[in-house]
Amino acid sequence: MEKARISSIQLFLLLFGFLFGSTVILHPTSSAKNDAWLAILLGGVGGALLMGIYVAIALLNPSRTLVEILRDRFGKFVGNAVSILYIWYFIHIASLVFRNFGEFIASVTIPETPMIVVIGIFAAILVYAINSGVEVMGRLSELFVPVLPVVVLIIFLSLITTHDFTAFLPMLENGMGPVWNAAFGFITFPFGETVAFLMLFPHLNKKGNLKKIAALSALFLVVLSLLLFIMDITVLGSNLMQRATFVPHLISLLIPGLNVEPLVDINLLIGGGIKISVCIYAAAKALSQVLGISDYRKLTTAITTFCVVLSIWVYENVLEMFSWAEKVWPYYSIPFQMIIPLLLLFLSLRKRVKPSNARIES
Amino acid sequence: MAIILAVFIILVLYDLQRFIRKKEQARVFTIYVFLMAVSLAVSLLLAAGKRPASPAKWIEGILKMMGVVK
Numbered sequence: 001m002e003k004a005r006i007s008s009i010q011l012f013l014l015l016f017g018f019l020f021g022s023t024v025i026l027h028p029t030s031s032a033k034n035d036a037w038l039a040i041l042l043g044g045v046g047g048a049l050l051m052g053i054y055v056a057i058a059l060l061n062p063s064r065t066l067v068e069i070l071r072d073r074f075g076k077f078v079g080n081a082v083s084i085l086y087i088w089y090f091i092h093i094a095s096l097v098f099r100n101f102g103e104f105i106a107s108v109t110i111p112e113t114p115m116i117v118v119i120g121i122f123a124a125i126l127v128y129a130i131n132s133g134v135e136v137m138g139r140l141s142e143l144f145v146p147v148l149p150v151v152v153l154i155i156f157l158s159l160i161t162t163h164d165f166t167a168f169l170p171m172l173e174n175g176m177g178p179v180w181n182a183a184f185g186f187i188t189f190p191f192g193e194t195v196a197f198l199m200l201f202p203h204l205n206k207k208g209n210l211k212k213i214a215a216l217s218a219l220f221l222v223v224l225s226l227l228l229f230i231m232d233i234t235v236l237g238s239n240l241m242q243r244a245t246f247v248p249h250l251i252s253l254l255i256p257g258l259n260v261e262p263l264v265d266i267n268l269l270i271g272g273g274i275k276i277s278v279c280i281y282a283a284a285k286a287l288s289q290v291l292g293i294s295d296y297r298k299l300t301t302a303i304t305t306f307c308v309v310l311s312i313w314v315y316e317n318v319l320e321m322f323s324w325a326e327k328v329w330p331y332y333s334i335p336f337q338m339i340i341p342l343l344l345l346f347l348s349l350r351k352r353v354k355p356s357n358a359r360i361e362s
Numbered sequence: 363m364a365i366i367l368a369v370f371i372i373l374v375l376y377d378l379q380r381f382i383r384k385k386e387q388a389r390v391f392t393i394y395v396f397l398m399a400v401s402l403a404v405s406l407l408l409a410a411g412k413r414p415a416s417p418a419k420w421i422e423g424i425l426k427m428m429g430v431v432k
Contacts, residue, residue, distance in 0.1 A: 291389050291390075298386065301377055302397035306398075306401045309401040309405050310417070313413070313417075314416050328421060328425060328431055332421050
């Protein structure tokens with residue numbers, strides 16, 4: 001394994017940037033309408049527990065990446081097969097974030113520019129970052145991620161005179177059903193996607209801080225998501241929120257005498273950039289370990305090119321993108337985010353118990 | 363079409379000359395050529411307006427078949 005090391009703060013910022021990713025434009029809890037705050041809280045608790053599972057797997061298998069853990073627990077053949085599925089999953093996530101980013105920029109910020117040009121230029125920059133290694137990605141997150149909450153706060157405070165808090169009412173108009181559905185969506189996107197970090201956790205210099213880092217990043221995301229939701233619902237109301245394609249863009253247009261639209265783009269650029277970088281790194285690293293290639297950098301260009309093409313291919317239009325993210329993505333993700341990690345956790349715990357039993361018997 | 367081909371030729375030439383200089387293993391060449399060939403084929407089909415069924419459609423179809431998604 002490469003000797004790169006990242007500090008606790010760098011991993012925390014990478015995790016937070018990853019979680020924030022494209023959440024800012026996709027609003028995974030929007031189906032709960034004005035009860036989305038409850039879905040965010042419930043999903044946040046569930047998401048933190050799910051991240052806890054990934055952390056437990058990493059702590060039970062120190063200095064091992066996801067591919068190595070899968071091979072250890074499932075055997076070489078099955079482990080490699082499941083690893084290939086995970087490689088696909090990471091590539092798929094990267095493509096979807098590319099598409100979210102491209103769709104937003106090409107329809108809101110620079111509508112005259114073809115989407116493929118926007119995505120292609122973004123990809124070229126990200127390949128450079130990924131090839132520079134985990135340490136550079138960590139340092140970049142230190143530099144850029146603190147901007148995310150600052151931007152959200154600036155927009156929130158700029159709209160302070162526009163807030164209408166009656167928009168929260170009536171509460172639980174349609175019962176708890178939509179809230180549970182939205183909460184489940186919030187668990188799978190973005191919390192469940194942090195399974196990709198099982199390829200990065202071995203690089204942490206102080207493994208003892210892993211639990212704290214995961215819990216803090218989840219807490220920060222929940223707080224920021226609540227802040228964004230409060231801003232969106234009190235400014236637009238649930239009805240307009242449901243009908244708007246890109247809520248943050250609409251919100252930024254409502255600020256009197258200020259043009260904060262570029263700030264939303266910057267947020268998406270930073271969050272999306274970190275998420276794509278982590279996913280492509282995880283995919284390249286996993287593929288190099290499956291094939292026994294010494295350096296993951298040899299595959300990053302090919303994987304990123306494939307991601308860019310897939311991002312254009314995957315959806316026909318923006319409406320399909322939103323519909324798929326809401327209806328299909330949560331169920332498609334269950335095996336990758338929950339079933340296989342739970343199996344890994346069970347097998348890791350069983351292996352840890354077995355040697356101690358053997359010692360007692362002897 | 364021409365732009366797509368030009369981009370892919372630049373990318374492949376840049377990487378392959380590096381691989382040849384460093385005497386990379388055959389598996390590196392194989393996986394690289396496979397990913398690039400798939401990307402190029404899909405790109406050319408998209409450019410020609412013949413969109414193949416996307417992975418999102420396949421996944422949705424499989425989940426519908428299993429009864430997970432209505």
